Amino acid sequence: MAARVVGLGLTVVDHQLVLPRLPGPDQKTTASAASVQVGGPTPTALAQLATLGGPAATLVSTWGADADGQTIEANLTAAGLQFDADLCRTAPRSGFAHVWVEAGTGRRSLAAVRPDGSSLTAERAVRAVDGADALHTDGWPGPAAVAACRAVKAAGGLVSVDLGASEKLEELIALADVLNLPVPAFPRLTQARDPIAGVRALLERGPRLVTVTNGSQGCWFAARLPDGVESGFVPAFPAEAVDTCGAGDAFCGGLLFAVLDGRPPAAAVRFAAAVASLKVRRFGNREALPDRAAVEALLAAHEKTPADS
Structure with missing residues (x-):
């Protein structure tokens, strides 16, 4: 697997409790643990790719020359990612998020401040992805992501899109070879009531593989x-979830x-589903990312094919 992979997307520092x-509103509680870690859909996906033994990828994003920026750079280097x-x-300042994780269920609440992505122009993004065999993006910032996808697609590369809440939905769907979206985004993109009909409808708009994830469902x-x-x-895959933050990114x-x-x-x-299942069983955006041996072992222990339709 010698492909040159580039990721473009949002990077934040997660302050997790x-x-x-x-x-609920106006309620108080006491945290049992706290941590500071680097998050964002694209850097977490690239770290997972590297943990599985995939090619070391290059991240294109923005952050500030501040303490959080230093944390981001140290984390990316430790994860084997280039930038x-x-x-x-x-960026004038680094992006950050406050993440609350419920012990016992792994449910989470999150609020984030995104960094200013205006310095990542379409022209700079196109230069950054030049020569890439594959691009993975969460669609942030919109114009830069679309321009990068077009450039990689025109050069014959693979475009992978984690759609999420991007402002450039239609452009990214048309440019994606591999398209993933969470189930809450589904109703905005298709009128189909049946999920299988919906993913098939999205397939007709450009991608060659579409996935719609619904967590433990x-x-x-x-x-x-x-x-x-x-x-x-x-x-x-059955799992006792302790931290669902980053599960979709790991997928x-x-x-x-x-x-x-x-x-x-x-x-x-099915491989991606096994990755996500293993990720939610441990805390952390990096420590919990499973390696290939763990994924293959889970797959072997649950030999079963999906029901086609």
Whole structure:
């Protein structure tokens, strides 16, 4: 797997508290643990890709020349990710998030302040992805992400998009080869009531593999094959969740690894589901990311194929 992978997207520092329960309005509680870690859909997906034994990737993002920026750079280096400091260290301040995780269930609440992405222009993004065999993006910042996707696509590279809450939904759907979105975003993009019909409809708008994740409820997928379309549902692997933060990002990292590894669509989605299941069993955005041996062991222990439709 010698592909040159570039990731473009949001990077923040997560200030995480573990709580006995998520408080409601005007309620107070005491945290049992606290940590500071680096988050963001794209850097976490790239770290997962590297942990699985995939190619070391380059991150294109923005952060500030401040203490949080130093934390980001140290974390990326430790995770084996590359970055151009002159390009990335250009925001007035680094982005950050407050993350509350409920002990026992892994449920989380999150509020974030995004960094200023105006320094990451479309022109700079295109230069940064030049020569990439694969691009993974969460669609932030919108114009730069779209320009980067177009450049990689035009050069014959693979475009992987974790759609989330991007402002450039239609452009990114059309440019994506691999498209993932969480189930809450589904109603905004398709009128289909049946999930399988919905992922098939999204497939017709450009991608060759579409996944819609629904946490512990599993994942729907559709893929274009030489002889037609394959679609189905992959159940989530049973897990006692302790921290669901970053599970979708880890899923995307696992899916990108499996696609680059040449696995068939259903097998690739199942691999990604196993990655997410292992991630939620431990705390942390980096410490909890599983390696390939752990994923393969989980797959072997639950040999089962998804129900096609």
